[in-house]
Amino acid sequence: MAAQLTLKDVSLQFGGIKVLQDVSFGVEPGQIFGLVGPNGAGKTSLFNCISGHYKPTSGSITIDGTEVSGSHPATLAKHGLARTFQHPALQLEATVLENVLLGAHTRLPGGPGEWSLRLPRTGRSERVLRSEALALLERNGLGWAADIPADELSHGLHKGIELCRALLMKPRLLLLDEPAAxxxxxxVEHLIQTVRRLRAEDDITVVIVEHHMGLIAALTDRVVVLDHGRKLMEGTAAQAQSDKRVIEAYIGKDAADDAA
Ligand SMILES: Nc1ncnc2c1ncn2[C@@H]1O[C@H](COP(=O)(O)OP(=O)(O)OP(=O)(O)O)[C@@H](O)[C@H]1O
Ligand SMILES: [Mg+2]
Incomplete structure (x- = not known):
């Protein structure tokens, strides 16, 4: 079942630098939710807080009502969370298929102790994961590349590999950090179709960080705009695009006044 995500007064500080200040919003199950804002606004840092890569200084993050703030990424995977990174983190010398399989071990039965024993049930599960990974690559137009080392592919295809890797974890909550960059x-058109199909066919909640406003407008039910670590506004993509505060945040107050 698609996950519900709630943030309440999430703050993050590194030394004296306030990266996030009292950010609150809720994402309903099955929504496609946009997180936008100028460079350095804190979008990736907020994703890092949700995915357990950063621990918020204060505030609460819940998935389906369970407090997850400060949890380890592996624990969050068990809550159904998967993400992609702004800069794809791939094993470049490994094949595309091997990269998609990275991280999917969380779906194998038992734990690391059992996996090292190479029991028949581990082998069976690995074969299932492998065929699911191949099916995902096919579905995303990358089937032809399964056995090719990742470093032979373009940046755009690296993004596709990361998406397949995240989807292999069968997430209920998927965070995409600048998938169109x-x-x-x-x-980009293909990506829009892919995310639409995800929503139609999989029971999933998606949060997208993106500067590509065409993609945000085409996909999202709702957006939050961050600026300097604070929530500037929340509404539809159309409301955000015409909001004076948002325009000022992107192009500066003087330029916004001149344009008015
Ligand atoms: N580990 C860290 N230590 C210190 N400062 C950090 C750390 N991580 C992020 N920051 C700071 O937090 C601020 C927000 O960065 P972040 O990467 O979250 O922005 P962003 O909205 O994702 O920007 P972009 O659109 O350029 O990706 C920046 O000033 C950045 O330098
Ligand atoms: Mg970022």
Whole structure:
């Protein structure tokens, strides 16, 4: 079942630097939710807090009502969370298929002790994961590349590999950090179709960080705009695009006044 995500007064500080200040919002099950804002606004840091890579200084993060703030990423995977990274973190010398399989061991039965014993049930589960990984690659137009080392593929295809890797974890909550960055227009269109299909076919909640406002407008039910670590506004993508405070945050107050 798609997950519900709630943030309440999430703050993050590194030394004297306030990266996030009292950020609150809720994402309903099955929503596609956008997180936007200028460079350095704190979007990736907020994702890092949700995915357990950063521990918020204060505040609460719940998934389906369970407090997860400060949990380890592996624990969050068990709550159904998967994510992609702004800069794809791939094993470049490994094949595309091997990269998709990275991280999916959390779906194997038992724990690391049992996996090292190479029991038949581990082998069976690994074969199932492998065929699911191949099916995901096929579905995302990457089946042809399964056995090719990742470093032979383009940046855009690296993003596709990361998406397949996240989807293999069968997430109920998927965080995508700038999935369209660096993609040519046709691939952005393909990405929009992929996320739409995810919502239609899989029971999943998606939060997308993106600067590509066309993609945000095409996909999201709701957006939160961050600026300097604070929530500036919340509403639809159309409301955000016409909000004076948001325009000022992106292009500066003087330029916004001149444009008015
Ligand atoms: N580990 C860290 N230590 C110190 N400062 C950090 C750390 N992580 C993030 N920051 C700071 O937090 C601020 C927000 O960065 P963040 O990467 O979250 O922004 P962003 O909204 O994702 O920007 P972009 O759109 O450019 O990706 C920046 O000033 C950054 O330098
Ligand atoms: Mg970022």
């Amino acid at each position: 660096g993609l040519p227009h046709t691939e």
